[in-house]
Amino acid sequence: MRIIGVAGTAKNTGKTTTISALLMGLSRTPSIVVGLTSIGYDGEEIDNITGLLKPRLFLKKGNVVATAASCLRVGNAELEILEQTNIMTPLGRISIAKVKRDGLVVVAGPNKSQDLKIVIEIMIEKAGCDIVLVDGALNRIVPMTVTEGLILATGAARNPNVIELAEETRLICSILDRPEVGERYKKIVKDLELKTIAVINNDNTVKVIRYPALIHDDIAEVLNEHITDKACGIYIPAAVSQPVLNKLVEILDNRLQGFTIILSDPIKLLISGQPSKIMDMIKKIESLKGRIEVLKKVPVLAVTINPFYPCYSFEKGLYEPAYVDEKFLKEEMKKAISLPVFDVIKDGSESLIKILGF
Amino acid sequence: MSKALEKVMDAVDIETFLICDNEEEGKKISLQMMKELGFKDASIVFIQHSGPGARVRVRGYVYKPGDRYNWLFEKNN
Amino acid sequence: MGFQKKKVLLAPLDPVHDIGLKMIKRGLDQAGHETILLPPDYSPEEIIKAAMDHNVDVILISRTLGYRVAEILGSFIDLAEASGLREKVKIGIGGMAIRPELAAELGFDAGFGPGTTVEEAVAFVEGREYVKESKGKNKIKKDMTEKYDYTFKNKTIEKLLSTIADGIIEYVKDKTTPGIERAKIREKMLEINDEAELLQLKKEYANLCDDIVKAYYTKGTLKEKTRQLSREELEALTTYLERLKNKMNPEYLQYTETNPIVFIQYGTGCPFMDIAHIKTCEAWGADGVVHFDPSWGARTEGFYEGYITHEEDGSIITYENLKIIKEALMPSSLWQVRAHRGLNTPETVLLAGKVGADLTKINIAYGSLGGGTDPERLTVDAVAAIKYAARFGMPFDVVTNEELCGVPAYKAFAGMLIVTMLGLKLGARPILQPLFCYSPEVMIGGQMSDNYVDFNAAKVMALRSILNAPIWCGAPIGFLTQTEDRVQSSLSTALHASLASSLGVDGISIASADEAYSGGPISAAARIDTLRATQAAFRFFGHTQIVPTKNSEVWASQIVEGIEKTLEAVVKNGNFVDALYKGLLGSREEGAYPGRAGRGTVKAYTFWG
Structure with missing residues (x-):
């Protein structure tokens, strides 16, 4: 499977953490050329809306990234532009670039299906990617129809009530599993x-x-x-x-x-x-x-879970980090769905990579 | 010096209103406050006492001209 | 209209109408596009159906942000895309918290946050790549003297000035000073490459310097509290400036074409901190910067060399220091290096010209009566300095700071006009610099007991009635009206700026909000305070005129009379230098003391061979 999307059910459900884990796992086989893009904007240090810290994406030398002009110089990875597309985003024109020196990247890719399709094609055909990871944005999922398989990232940020969350995830997986x-x-x-x-x-x-x-x-x-x-x-x-x-x-x-x-x-x-x-x-x-x-299925390959959620403190007037019981979350999720469930921070990335066939 | 303070170009001003009886007391509290906040080189830029207390602007210099400015050497300035 | 007519759907995804959306609608209508403004509180489905029904080209959504609203907007975009709209319809989002990063995250084609212009939204609709009208980036360097021909309306004064200026030129004809000689040597030093010859010139130069400077050329030592900047520091500065270059997108202070250009003054002691402040001021809209050198420099014969920082007010003048500052400036920034007093006046103007300064500052009357330099020495030096200014095409302002000592405006103006006439005779382009200040004269005389407007206006009116020359109010405007309170201080600056603008002057120098604070160096933040205040004041007044009371006219004519009387006295006295010593242009009783630095150093030309 070559085109993998990571879609979240809400903000802060761990899309970027999941992508990071996939990148980490794939980097253990240096011969694999990994391509990375996003249908939103990812890689900044602070979340755009809640103001809490967010992880950034680390790419190894030889990998490929598709990102907007104004993000090219933001991270500390050294990038070499392979191709400039005509696709415009609020952050500028999308370029496809090769990583010349390991480092962090800020990714803002094409945000609609038709553009995503073009970009992925360039990444595979011209830049030689063996696998392309598409980072999601917020709860947006429609451009993911372009992918060949989805990893669904959900967690307490969608709903801190674990029972309800597990039930909802079951329903989502079931809806996505509609027959052709x-x-x-x-x-x-x-x-x-x-x-x-x-x-x-x-x-x-x-x-x-x-x-x-x-x-x-x-x-x-x-x-x-x-x-x-x-x-x-x-x-x-x-x-x-x-x-x-x-x-x-x-x-x-x-x-x-x-x-x-x-x-x-x-x-x-x-x-x-x-x-x-x-x-x-x-x-x-x-x-x-x-x-x-x-007409066409979009298979869900796995579900990743994240116990974190931003909890609004009225006293302080800001969002504070909060967590649900992770063991309970995982157990309930496993009971609800038949797909593999990972807490990528706890479980690491190995089993997740296996599912992709690498 | 804290990482954040290294990013200050020259000085940090703290502006507030202090509950005190007169300007002298306001000055003392101001400088005490800056000391507690860790500013060694503090001075009062403006103070005016009236009624319930004093409007004050106290300044702590992080860098003075001729110092070695860390922001200048920061790789990601 | 150069672009195809578009059909635009404007939809507030909010319970209320957004004013921004209505402004954009108006802009689009004016640009000839067809707009449909939906009522508030439509559901995403209803908005999308409307877009389909009207077959629109563009959808503009407005929405206030809050928690979970991002998801709502994300769902909207998903629905729009799933509905097949996005293949031909562009979708933009506007709102208070919208930034480009957020628009990208939400999946929109464009984001319009605070500060978005209607033009930006129109460009998006028309499919043009919007080049932010960063007026700042296209900032052009202005020449304040450009539109002035220096014709005199007051012929009596013109005649008096001409007599005095001719007298000065005659007086200095066969005189020279160590300052003039050093400037000549310095120019040779800057032009030759031969090491041995350079060494010889350095020796000659050192011999004309005071011990403290001589020590540098003979032993390599600097005075206390000064040091050479390290190579590491210089390299760091280069990197800092290189990175900064791409980040500069300067503000524009002027709101109307009649607003004057705005100068700030720097001189922290350290060229690096100066540069840091200059770049900050440029970013916040300053049009020009004025270099302040240390006061001890004015009393010392000779300049150091190299990259030197020191821990006191005023930044040391060396060729290298000036050069790094010049290289840091935006191409549009005006740069003035002052040479209005002190023992290095000719060399200062030479270095300024060599390095590429735009302006300098020369005034014999102030420099010798309020600036501590011997009148004879400064007269001889100033003529040489003005000649350099003329040669390098650098206009110079003639400041009247002796007013701050207590000299009445009319006397200070008489001195200013003498140097102005001298400048004109020597082929230079002088700029008049009256002070906008709360001077001792008005404190005693009461001209500002009602308002700060009338007397300042009177000064400008008086000068205008005498000759057609550029006016640059200084320095800084509002001097002695500012307090340590930054709000009061910034407001006072902004009001004086507005008055200057209303009077149609060409330039102003503004202080920082730290103007009245003497406990430490000026902070960068305090500089931004007054720049922002000035910008806000220019916006507030636009083309509105500030109308002074009748007093201003009365005082203006009194000033002109006073100038005439003063000049008559100087002419009658016969010798300008002697007139300075005698106090005709400002007496000891008025607080003007002829300076002593450099007394007895003027020699006949032949002395130097």
């Missing part, structure tokens, strides 16, 4: 180059509407007008909103039997609303004998 749709539908989407929402009929004809995303009740209404008796599926290429999807489910009701709702990837579903509500809706669709599936 059959070849028939894949072919229709591909052949017709569907870019907006489409109703697919028994006879393989389609009816498209002008919206790509199902995010508003009005769009559900528009869509409903095109759903006839011969409809057997709906393809939604862009975002969905769980409440709107729910409304569609209500409209379709019994017609859902044998009906397939197709999303482009499970991330679209994950960002549609609260995980528990999404799961309720999936159950409802399934209970009506309908299906909700995806």
Whole structure:
């Protein structure tokens, strides 16, 4: 697996710590050329929002980084620019650079899927990366559809209630594990180059509407007008909103039997609303004998957990570091999900690296 | 010297309001305060007493002209 | 409009409308773009649907930041991207806490934080790479004398001045001083490469110096509390300045084109600390800097050589010290090296010119009546100094600090005008420097008992009625009105700056907020205080005029009358130097004492061969 994303469920859930652990682990095999980029901004000493200390990323000589112009000179790693792209970010144009001397880097990479795709391609094809790590940003996850596998970083910063956190993580993993749709539908989407929402009929004809995303009740209404008796599926290429999807489910009701709702990837579903509500809706669709599936899966490889959370002190008017019981957190998480669970600070990086196949 | 103080170009001014009966007492407290904060070379730039206390600006020099300024030698200045 | 018309959706992701968003809307409308401003409190889904429905090119979101808001914005961007919007729609975020790093973290295409201009947002919409209009970076060095032709409106005064100046030139014709001779030797030293010849010149130079300086040339020793800077220190300075170069994005103090250029004064004793302060002041908008040398330097014959620091006020003049300071300056910064008093006046102007200073300062009357230099010596030296200034094309100001001793303004002005006329006759470009101060004259006379405006205005009006010449108010403005309180001190400076601006002067010198504090060196922070205050005052007044009372006109004409009377007395006396000794341009009773440094050192030319 060559393109690995690390996505967080919130700020301070340990994305950067996880990336650091991966970098550390991979550096034990010097022949591997590691590429690093970020869909946000990472590597500063102090968190942009809470003002607490954050780790910075350390790269070894020979590795590759894709970062914005104004970050190139900030760290102490010596960098040699291999290629300047035309991709602009708030921190300047993205460059792909090789590390000439070990050191810390500040990474602010492309922040949207289309740009990320271009950058990763350059890193692999031109800069010779064997693996590219994509650091997440905040709770943002959509650009991660470009990756081949995800490591999910969650922890007390998302919710200090460990029971609730474990349950939510279970739901997230389950949502991301939606099955891929059959070849028939894949072919229709591909052949017709569907870019907006489409109703697919028994006879393989389609009816498209002008919206790509199902995010508003009005769009559900528009869509409903095109759903006839011969409809057997709906393809939604862009975002969905769980409440709107729910409304569609209500409209379709019994017609859902044998009906397939197709999303482009499970991330679209994950960002549609609260995980528990999404799961309720999936159950409802399934209970009506309908299906909700995806064109392309984004496999979750592992979950990393972080007991840290910033706790706001009203007396002092600032955020202070706080921790939940890490043993309890790990136990609950392991009970909830079938994926490997790591506390990278405690467990080190070896087992995590193994999962990547290195 | 602390790492942070090395970054001071020349002087640290502390501005506050001290509860005291007169300017003389305010001066004493000011200099005592600077001593407690670890400033060896402190002086009062401004003090004005009225009613409940004194408005004061006390200065502690970290570097004076002709000293060796650590910020000048800091690699990441 | 040079750019394609864009459709822009402006959406507050807040319960209330953001004023910044409305300002940007206005800017975009004016630039010919189509804008749609959504009501507050729309959900992310509603905003995205609106963007789709209107088929917009750009979305601008505003949002106040707080905990968890980052996640909300992150979700918004995720939703926008998942909705397929980002392939063709650019999304920007604005708000109080938004910085570029945060915008990158949040995944937006641009971030507009505090201080964002409407122009910046318009550039983003139009897809232009925004080059921050750092007026500072394009700062141009100004010549204060440029628009003045030095014609006299007051012909009586012109005639009197001409007579006196001719007398001075005649008087010094066959006279020389150790100061003049040293300057000649120094110039040769700077131009030759031959070691043996250089050694010989150094010997000659040393022979014309006081013992304390001679000791340096013969034994290599420096006076107490001074030392040579180490190689390590010099290398560190080079690195420091190299790194700093990229970080400089200076403020602009002037708000209108009529605001004067602003000088600060430095002289901490250490060239490095001077440079650190200069760079700080440049960053905060100072247009020019004035070099202060130590007071003992003025009483000592001869200059040291090399990179020298010392632990007292005033920074030692050497060719090398001046050179490192010059190299540290931004190209736009005006740089003045003062030579208005002391025994090294000609050599100071020579070194300033050689190193590339923009301005110097020469005044015989002040230097000999308030600056401690013998009147005859300074008269002879000043003519030589003015000739150097003319040769190097360096305008010089004629300061009137004898006012601070108690000399009435009109007498100080008479002295200033004499040196001005002398400068004009010798081909130089003098600048008038009246003081904006609370002088002993007005303390006694009561001209400032009601306000600080009238008398200062009267001075400028008087000078304007005499001749068409540049005016640079000094030095520093508001002298003796400032207290140790930095708020009062900065405010007073800012108000005097505004008055100077209202009077249309060309330049001002401002103090730091430490002006009245004498317990230690001026701090960098205190410099920023007055620069910021001046900037705020210029912004406040804009083109507004400060209107003095009728008193100013009355006092202005009294000053002109006084100048005339004084000049008549000098002409009647016959010899300018003698007039200085006699107190015609400021008497002992008024606090002016003819200086003694260098007395008896003026010789006939032939003496030196």
